[in-house]
Amino acid sequence: METTLRAIVKNHRESGGNIISLLQDTQEAFGYIPREAVQYFADELGIASSRFYGVATFYAQFRLKPRGKHVVTACCGTACHVKGAERLLNSMKLELKLEGDADMTADGQFTLEKVNCVGACGIAPVVIVDKKVLGKSTADKLVKEIRSIRSASHEKK
Amino acid sequence: MKRNNIEIRVCMGTGGVASGGAEVLEAFRGEVEKAGITATVKERCSVHQVGCRGLCARDVLVDVAVDSERITYQYIKADMVPRIVQEHLLDNRPVSEWRVGEDYDRFHQKQVKVVLADCGRIDPEEIDAYLAVGGYEAARDVLTNWRPEEVIEEIKMSGLRGRGGAGFPTGLKWELARKTPGDTKYIICNADEGDPGAFMDRAVIEGNPHSVIEGMIIGAFAFGSHHGYVYIRAEYPLAVERLKLAIARARERGFLGSGIFGTAFDFDIKIKLGAGAFVCGEETALIASIEGQRGMPRPKPPFPVNRGLWQKPTVINNVETLANIPSIIRRGCGWYAGYGTEKSRGTKVFALTGKIKNPGLIEVPMGITLREIIYDIGGGTDSGKPVKAVQTGGPSGGCIPAGMLDLNVDYESLAKVGSIVGSGGMIVLDEDNCMVNMARYFVQFTQEESCGKCVPCRVGTKRLLETLDRITKGHGREDDITRLEDLAAGIKALSLCGLGQTAPNPVLSTLKYFREEYEAHIIHKKCPAKVCKGLLTYRILEDKCKACGACLRACPSGAITGEKKVPHKIDPAKCVRCGACFEVCKFQSVDRE
Numbered sequence: 001m002e003t004t005l006r007a008i009v010k011n012h013r014e015s016g017g018n019i020i021s022l023l024q025d026t027q028e029a030f031g032y033i034p035r036e037a038v039q040y041f042a043d044e045l046g047i048a049s050s051r052f053y054g055v056a057t058f059y060a061q062f063r064l065k066p067r068g069k070h071v072v073t074a075c076c077g078t079a080c081h082v083k084g085a086e087r088l089l090n091s092m093k094l095e096l097k098l099e100g101d102a103d104m105t106a107d108g109q110f111t112l113e114k115v116n117c118v119g120a121c122g123i124a125p126v127v128i129v130d131k132k133v134l135g136k137s138t139a140d141k142l143v144k145e146i147r148s149i150r151s152a153s154h155e156k157k
Numbered sequence: 158m159k160r161n162n163i164e165i166r167v168c169m170g171t172g173g174v175a176s177g178g179a180e181v182l183e184a185f186r187g188e189v190e191k192a193g194i195t196a197t198v199k200e201r202c203s204v205h206q207v208g209c210r211g212l213c214a215r216d217v218l219v220d221v222a223v224d225s226e227r228i229t230y231q232y233i234k235a236d237m238v239p240r241i242v243q244e245h246l247l248d249n250r251p252v253s254e255w256r257v258g259e260d261y262d263r264f265h266q267k268q269v270k271v272v273l274a275d276c277g278r279i280d281p282e283e284i285d286a287y288l289a290v291g292g293y294e295a296a297r298d299v300l301t302n303w304r305p306e307e308v309i310e311e312i313k314m315s316g317l318r319g320r321g322g323a324g325f326p327t328g329l330k331w332e333l334a335r336k337t338p339g340d341t342k343y344i345i346c347n348a349d350e351g352d353p354g355a356f357m358d359r360a361v362i363e364g365n366p367h368s369v370i371e372g373m374i375i376g377a378f379a380f381g382s383h384h385g386y387v388y389i390r391a392e393y394p395l396a397v398e399r400l401k402l403a404i405a406r407a408r409e410r411g412f413l414g415s416g417i418f419g420t421a422f423d424f425d426i427k428i429k430l431g432a433g434a435f436v437c438g439e440e441t442a443l444i445a446s447i448e449g450q451r452g453m454p455r456p457k458p459p460f461p462v463n464r465g466l467w468q469k470p471t472v473i474n475n476v477e478t479l480a481n482i483p484s485i486i487r488r489g490c491g492w493y494a495g496y497g498t499e500k501s502r503g504t505k506v507f508a509l510t511g512k513i514k515n516p517g518l519i520e521v522p523m524g525i526t527l528r529e530i531i532y533d534i535g536g537g538t539d540s541g542k543p544v545k546a547v548q549t550g551g552p553s554g555g556c557i558p559a560g561m562l563d564l565n566v567d568y569e570s571l572a573k574v575g576s577i578v579g580s581g582g583m584i585v586l587d588e589d590n591c592m593v594n595m596a597r598y599f600v601q602f603t604q605e606e607s608c609g610k611c612v613p614c615r616v617g618t619k620r621l622l623e624t625l626d627r628i629t630k631g632h633g634r635e636d637d638i639t640r641l642e643d644l645a646a647g648i649k650a651l652s653l654c655g656l657g658q659t660a661p662n663p664v665l666s667t668l669k670y671f672r673e674e675y676e677a678h679i680i681h682k683k684c685p686a687k688v689c690k691g692l693l694t695y696r697i698l699e700d701k702c703k704a705c706g707a708c709l710r711a712c713p714s715g716a717i718t719g720e721k722k723v724p725h726k727i728d729p730a731k732c733v734r735c736g737a738c739f740e741v742c743k744f745q746s747v748d749r750e
Binding site for chain 1: 171172174175176212213214216350351352353354355356359360391392393429430432433434435446448449450451452508510511512516517518548551582584586590595598599602608713735736737740
């Protein structure tokens with residue numbers, strides 16, 4: 001981890017970056033913002049760690065927890081909302097057995113996220129499964145998609 | 158042998174890619190190669206990607222042009238490509254059943270394309286394609302032959318107003334920045350399209366990124382800036398990639414960097430990735446974000462044109478605004494001002510979505526009526542049910558009822574009825590959409606996106622949401638409507654920035670035009686559109702039930718009991734009101750009210 005962090009700080013100094021770009025690079029490398037990374041930056045750059053957390057918690061992009069192996073992103077933009085995004089979300093929650101505010105399955109296989117708008121409103125409702133954009137989604141299709149990913153990863157084991 | 162010019166264009170906007178555009182493009186390249194068309198008419202057959210064609214719901218859209226005869230195909234998948242190549246290109250018999258119909262032409266008939274003129278026609282990743290349609294001519298001309306004041310005058314005369322939402326005259330903004338003393342000035346292109354349900358800026362950058370760069374060069378020259386930023390959402394990976402590529406290519410050709418177009422003028426552009434905060438659409442918040450801080454707005458004045466990024470004079474223009482500039486310079490302010498109404502000149506791009514037959518990206522002259530947009534371009538509702546309302550302007554806008562469809566779409570007319578043009582989201586709602594639920598949706602959005610700096614917005618939106626929540630769950634109180642109105646007035650008057658000042662608009666406009674729907678929720682505990690879960694009950698109509706078991710399998714909570722040949726039953730105590738049974742039933746035997 002430290003080598004990666006050192007490289008990020010080096011790049012940050014050379015390109016005259018800021019806290020946001022530093023955190024973006026960190027998330028790109030680790031998939032989330034680890035606590036150790038913030039501590040490292042704070043020590044290295046002489047900036048209080050609270051400033052990093054202030055920025056990281058302000059923007060929706062940053063995550064302070066790791067994500068599951070597969071990421072399911074449900075678009076909840078207006079067009080998707082009027083086309084039933086909430087129903088899709090509920091059926092995926094049921095399929096993934098996520099309760100309350102939980103967003104990651106117990107086995108760490110899936111993370112279910114909401115996003116404000118992916119800008120593909122013409123094919124609403126939209127769900128993105130592992131970067132694959134599924135337009136005109138239905139609960140049936142999504143459950144099938146999730147099950148096929150799940151069985152594929154079982155086979156690997 | 159006669160040699161034909163063959164051009165194949167495959168839509169590779171986000172909609173096109175999602176529907177398999179990359180595979181279609183690959184298939185065309187492979188098939189054309191195999192068929193030997195490339196060999197016989199080399200250099201004259203090109204297969205390339207283009208940006209958004211507008212009608213994303215019909216993707217993948219493919220244009221096949223043999224000489225000047227162009228035929229558009231819709232819903233194309235990779236496995237359909239061999240037949241098109243064989244029949245259309247080799248046998249000269251277009252595949253008629255895959256062609257777009259008359260409605261595709263009708264979709265385009267009333268549109269006037271300025272910003273989108275070359276979107277969907279040229280390959281966004283090839284700078285030569287942009288140059289071939291006259292790209293960078295305006296910038297070259299301006300830098301070589303014009304004085305900055307003349308540029309400003311031209312843009313002022315065109316009547317162009319900011320397309321990001323507020324509608325501030327662009328020429329005037331540039332003039333103010335020009336008059337502010339200082340050696341270092343910045344131009345920022347705001348591509349942080351945070352309005353849910355809008356994707357105009359994404360489509361423009363994906364489809365024709367060079368037009369935005371050219372607009373920035375002209376603006377920078379007009380008010381004397383040498384440094385530009387594009388602040389763009391990280392959620393738009395394809396747009397970011399194409400923009401990066403376009404900037405690199407422009408730099409290679411000497412259109413960016415030092416001494417551009419062989420003049421003494423220096424200008425370059427950097428990209429800053431937004432990290433996902435709606436409030437960063439506000440100018441001062443956007444500036445804070447580029448500086449690397451939490452994107453919180455500050456009181457104005459001083460305005461950014463006087464003191465903006467790093468305390469220097471800064472102009473922030475929206476993507477669509479900038480993309481208009483090259484055409485205005487090339488064709489003259491008079492031509493541009495010829496479109497639109499007296500106070501709202503030119504054209505506007507809208508993202509027409511929701512319950513509409515032809516959802517997509519459209520560009521229309523200002524002043525067109527909502528009816529023309531919805532029926533002539535959009536083809537009416539997809540459900541066949543009557544239009545109930547049109548939502549414009551996203552979380553800052555309002556719902557316009559169906560009775561006002563003859564309203565002209567321009568800044569003033571929409572403001573008069575309690576909505577706004579905004580950045581260009583236009584969502585059509587039918588009778589299956591609950592207006593209280595819509596208001597709640599937008600308030601939930603603004604409440605989550607409120608930066609928390611000022612109390613009226615932070616606490617006010619929270620209280621609005623709690624009240625709306627209560628109403629949609631069936632616990633509405635009689636004085637809730639007055640409470641909403643009081644809260645809304647307070648938030649509007651006292652919030653620091655545009656986010657808070659406009660946040661109550663969705664509530665106020667629905668209260669104004671659909672008050673009876675609020676009353677139905679509060680007094681009768683009914684949701685007339687049958688949307689609000691807490692107000693619905695489901696039951697199975699025994700005489701219609703075929704006991705097929707579909708609902709039983711679909712029910713997530715085990716509330717449905719029954720067996721073969723015995724009509725099923727729902728246990729209200731176990732029912733979570735998800736509506737799954739209602740949706741799967743093929744015999745309409747599940748009733749809800």
